[in-house]
Amino acid sequence: MxxxxxxxxxxxxxxxxxxxxxxxxxxxxxxxxxxxxxxxxxxxxxxxxxxxDALARGLRRSQIGVIGIVLRPLDALANYSPPGVDYFLRFAGAAAVSALDHGLSLMQVADLVKGPVTPLAFSLDGYVVTDPVRDDPVVDLLESRSIPYVTLGRDPGKPEASNWVASDDAAATRTALDHLAAGGARSIAFVGGTDDNSWNADAESAYLQWCSEHGATPRHFRSPEGLGEAGGRDLVPQLLANGVPDAIYSLTGRHAAGIQEAMRERGYVAPEHYLLACGTDAAQTRTAEPPITAIDLRPEVLARETVELLARITRGQAPEGRRLVASELIVRRSSQRAE
CATH class of the missing domain: 1.10.260.40 (lambda repressor-like DNA-binding domains)
Incomplete structure (x- = not known):
């Protein structure tokens, strides 16, 4: 070899x-x-x-003023510009500006465990790893090399870890479900992704708890994030198997857009026949007809909090982690029935 x-x-x-x-x-x-x-x-x-990587080992002895960012969901997709998804662009751009505020530069790095990887990647002062999956191999690699890191979202396999910042996905899910219920929905279907990360886990847990509290029967479905709109379209026959749900809450915006298209093809239009909302905003949710109610995860705030935590850790401080950032529900016509 x-x-x-x-x-x-x-x-x-x-x-x-x-x-x-x-x-x-x-x-x-x-x-x-x-x-x-x-x-x-x-x-x-x-x-x-x-x-x-002797160069990296030598550089690791002193800080160079550069931190790295690894976008794990995009590593999994092997596509760093998925159509319509601007969340990661917003996050990375804000992280670069926030790094400058701390006297640092930001370097975006692809999957560290797949290679080829420049030796410089292992000489950086620290890393931001977004949305790690359970026992993420990139996190394990950084730990094995004693490179400081902060994750955006928890690593579900490391419950004791405190070096993370996350959107408050449980609270965001409850906010969206309460909004749909206020619009008259009693039977609410939930569509999550398949990545084993805290975003999916926390939202699913909040949904099941909400159903239990409201005496509602859970109708829970999953589709791989990478399938995008096609994944949402493919789920519609299952969503309709036991009748049209009063509302559908889809975590990803691309799934939601596909669901809306396939429902319309079958004669069901939001918000007349059902209510629709999703857990992350995207171009598809903003330009859909009708526009889809969505959660704005506020990636600019997440980036600022994440970079600040990493900067303090790399400087030998012991900042308090486990920071939760509140999201914002953007109500659009897909979940608003006419009075």
Missing amino acids: AGHRNVTIKDVAARAGVSITAVSHALNEKGTLSEETRARIREIATAMGYQA
């Missing part, structure tokens, strides 16, 4: 049948690995042509 591509630490871990952390410890004389295991990992790394 040597010379064909930049062999990553993940490649070595996969070949050796061990964790990324174990490879890092073997190559950097850390941890409690047996000498036999340590030697075997080194032999595999050498055979594969793995290049230890």
